[in-house]
Amino acid sequence: MRALLVVNPNATTTTERSRDVLTRALRSEVDLELGYTERRGHAAQLARKATTDGVDVVVTLGGDGTVNEVVNGMLADGPGPKVPALAVVPGGSTNVFARALGLPADWAEGTGVILEALREKRTRTIGLGRAGDRWFTFSAGLGLDAETIRRVEHARTRGRTASKGLYVRSAFAQYFVGTDRRGAPITLRRPASAPERDLSTVIVQNTRPWTYFGSWPVNPCPDASFDTGLDLLALRGLPLAATLRTTQQMLAARPHPHGKHVVSLHDLSEFTLSSLTPLAFQVDGDYVDERDEITFRSAPEALRVVC
Template sequence: MSRRVVLIINPASANGKTGQEWPELVAEAQRLGLRVEERLTEAPGHATELAREASMAGADVVVAVGGDGTVHEVVNGLVGAGGTPFGDAALGVIARGTGRDFIRSHDIPTKAKDALQAIADGPIRRIDVGEVISTGDPEGGRRFANASSAGVTGAIAKRANGMSKRMGGTPTFLLAAFQGFRGYTNTPIHIELDGRPIDVTASCVVCAIGHSLGGGIKVAHGARPDDGLLDMVLVGDVGAKDLALNIHRLYTGTLGEHPEITHLKGLNVTVSGNTPLQIEADGELAGTTPATFRCLPGALHLVTAS
């Protein structure tokens, strides 16, 4: 029996090209024998609603057709608070955004036709999902598929979200990063990792499921999305000059060799301090600290290529 697939399509992704090209994706899915339906998003948060409805209605695979933000919304439609599933659908991804950090951490093809082939007959495996509960998040708590962070990375995400992505995800993020670091003051942060206190002046703390963010920055090199743990990466008292001197480390997996980088693993992370820190989750703004991050082991089914 062919899989019943619902495509959750963000027509604004790929700088609007998806809005023109999605009928070709539907036709290709039908050619592969999939029982396919499509749903187009109309506003922020709509993909979450559509994904939840599709899964609860019996879809085998709910496919995020868009960028990492669309993946983020669809995951929140499939997995609720504490890892509660909404239906039994697995997640599929056809990457149409600029960052593509989620697919970098999984065996998901970059080309749409290859991704559809995997959705048609690829294996389904369980992966972890993160959860962040923060102050002032309008969602009151959300799941993240790839990474969530607090500090300068939240400020960078805010800048990047307001910039054109026409020059690509990596250049856009780097420009936003330099601008963000130049205007940011590192502050004392109190962290508890599974009850272990850590007090440090830092620029940010990243809690990751996948290994990259910001269009390919290998912030948590070696992270495994199915080990049941968060990879916590603490970036210490660094600034724009440090970023410029260490750009080569960002994309080679050697960031952890910098003396101001601490990479630890754990199940639960709490972050607080005297100054509220901006939080992002999969690049989406998600309130401020105080906040709690935790891993939800095996909470999501994912279709991969192998």
């Protein structure tokens, strides 16, 4: 079995020791090639070449951004039988995708699970989401959450370390200072349904959770699953009291965001978000750019994962 290990050496919790241990462990099971990412987009290039070369498994050591790039590289020509399986070893600050698959958050424990699955040739096929030209594994967003991620990424370029505190401070700063809380420029359109207008921000999920606050899952769309279509949570306006109430509902032990300003939809196959002005757009926790229209589609059974 041929495998490519894609390593992001700048990922939050990736260390030289973890790279060396994982490399030695994988080489005991597979014919391994090693690729280090050097810039944004490089992981996608490595994964696309591995797919063209007929590699059987692509393993990632990095965060959710590395996983997203690898998935987009492997699926550059769409899903199919020649696409490698994906194995994910957590090496980022949050590792939402790996944890959504049921893998341990610790890289060493995750490595053990992956090795066992490779020995037993154990895989699972999952659905993915597609937002315009980008695949995503667990979430995408237009508006406030993407604006917050953009603010975090700017802070990281200035030397800040990704942490719970940084995300919380960035979310508060964006909400109170950087976002037009009275604006509602987004319209949601889906087949055979009336448009939903005057939306301020939209979160799209391919599985749950949307993210983690430390070890605590945050669930805007608690019914989202790799085995169904896409789920969506949108807010009509961002008044403080209503926004805090929805945040509390997302953090509850039994989450159920609801209220007159909440739009919640489950198991969608396709829909389009359009905005009167370009808004920040994110996939899998990485800021992409600003968009004024995006079509989202669910892609059932799009990817095999080792878990």
